[in-house]
Amino acid sequence: MGFRTDISERQRRFGDELRRMRNAAGLSSAEIGEVLGMKGPAVSHTEAGRLGLNLERLALWLDACNVTDPEYRTGLVALCNSNGKGWWSEYRPFVVPAALDLAEFESTATGLASYQTHLIPGLLQTRGYTEVIHEYTERKVEFRGKRQQVLTAEKAPPFHAVIHEAALHMMYGGPAVMREQLNHLIEMSRLPHVTIQILPFDCTVYASTDTAFVLLHGPHSRLDTVLLENPHGQTFLGDPEGVAAFRRKFDRLKGMALPPLDSTTSGPSAAFRDSWGMIQHVRYKLLER
Known part of the structure; x- marks a missing residue:
């Protein structure tokens, strides 16, 4: 061989x-x-x-x-x-290898958890938002759209996202794009396996929240993987101690974030102290722009 x-x-x-x-x-x-x-x-x-x-x-x-x-x-x-091949293989000439590896991990994951600081998580982005992020590169936009199908598949894995409030205020693409994006977060939260929480600016506890990451659960906890995102690129982490540290970090982030977005709520909550209220608050401010 x-x-x-x-x-x-x-x-x-x-x-x-x-x-x-x-x-x-x-x-x-x-x-x-x-x-x-x-x-x-x-x-x-x-x-x-x-x-x-x-x-x-x-x-x-x-x-x-x-x-x-x-x-x-x-x-x-x-x-x-695993032979490393799948629907993602045809995009090899157009995206970085780490993106292909992420798509492969997502295709077999038993659960997904994401923490993002200044961006909406890729699996929750609208096409308009993705186009801005990828500078209107069609094949990269198409690739992200294909990745997102993991959340609408027949046996979709549970997905939990903690998003820093900063990501809601970034005007990528302008107010119209961001309004559509915030509406999409509300729609995605209607899926029973999708949980979305917002980490507010006024959080008074520090949990080393500067690094975005994705936790990909395998069929056994010893096969969980973390994808770290940083200015120098993306790094996969698989050693048990390192992965366990990020599991603990995500659990802490969940505890620090506002209560999950509840799409069954009929309107913004008092004082905007849940994720639904926070998103609606930012959304209403965008209507004025």
Whole structure:
């Protein structure tokens, strides 16, 4: 089998999981290779994602490392079978690799959580808003629209978004675009699996809220992944301690944010102290512009 030339993040993550469980079991590359009938260098290439692993050898690897959790084993089988290809593959020439990897993770996620500071989360953006963000690059706009279908699929995963109030006030595209975007947030909140909360400016607790991130839940908590967004690009994080830290951070953000947007409310609430009231307040101000 030849080396992979394009390694997807899921394939890289599979290799990381193999290495973590081997180290936890106290086995060297040569020792696990002897169990699998592989040479040490082949084991290293497999853990780096450059080589695939068939299911028979995966089972031997898991048994040698005393991995018995059935959900974790099933999740690893899915990672093992991943070839990195899907509807997103046709967009490879038009978007950055991290966007392709994110689309692949979203396609298999059992749950999604997003914290955004100055932007509306990509899965909740209107086409007009996305066009401004992507400078009217048609294929990038089209790609984001395809990604959003994960929320309207038959078995859509639960999606929880915490959005900083700053994102509601950014006039990307002008008042008309933002009014449409705020209306769309209300409409999306009608979906039973979508939860939207606003983190207000007047929050008096600091929770290191400067970095936007997405938490992608896998079939087992050990297979959860975090996507960090920063000025230097996007970074995927899969080590258990790092992911656990962002789970705790998201739980804290949920507690600091206003109560979730309730689309069944007939009007803005008193003093705008819930997410519905906050969005309506900003929306009404836009009508004056």
